[in-house]
Amino acid sequence: MRVDARRCWGGGASNEGRAWYDEGMVRAIREIVTVGEDGSVSVKSPELRAGARAEVIVLVEGGVAPSAAERLAALEALQRSLSLTPEQTQKWLDESAAERKAWGP
Numbered sequence: 001m002r003v004d005a006r007r008c009w010g011g012g013a014s015n016e017g018r019a020w021y022d023e024g025m026v027r028a029i030r031e032i033v034t035v036g037e038d039g040s041v042s043v044k045s046p047e048l049r050a051g052a053r054a055e056v057i058v059l060v061e062g063g064v065a066p067s068a069a070e071r072l073a074a075l076e077a078l079q080r081s082l083s084l085t086p087e088q089t090q091k092w093l094d095e096s097a098a099e100r101k102a103w104g105p
Contacts, residue, residue: 035060 029048033041041058048054066074079089 027047029043029045031043031045033043035041043056084092
């Protein structure tokens with residue numbers, strides 16, 4: 001099944017080692033596959049040229065949601081990686097709480 005790349009990525013930049021996507025140059029191929037016993041997936045399409053670079057994103061169905069403790073640990077790791085000062089952290093927490101309150105219960 002061919003998918004319009006603009007609906008998948010909307011163009012734009014990605015992070016280090018990756019290029020800007022030009023909506024006219026990116027093609028998306030959507031295929032439902034079964035994960036092999038070794039954890040691998042395979043995608044074959046006549047639209048794929050040998051030697052072409054491709055970015056692969058795998059979305060796995062039936063994933064288990066992380067626990068509250070795991071989500072908190074991830075948030076704390078993110079906070080540490082951003083090197084926020086205590087004041088910046090508190091400001092972010094206050095803004096997040098206000099945003100949640102504005103959206104309602």
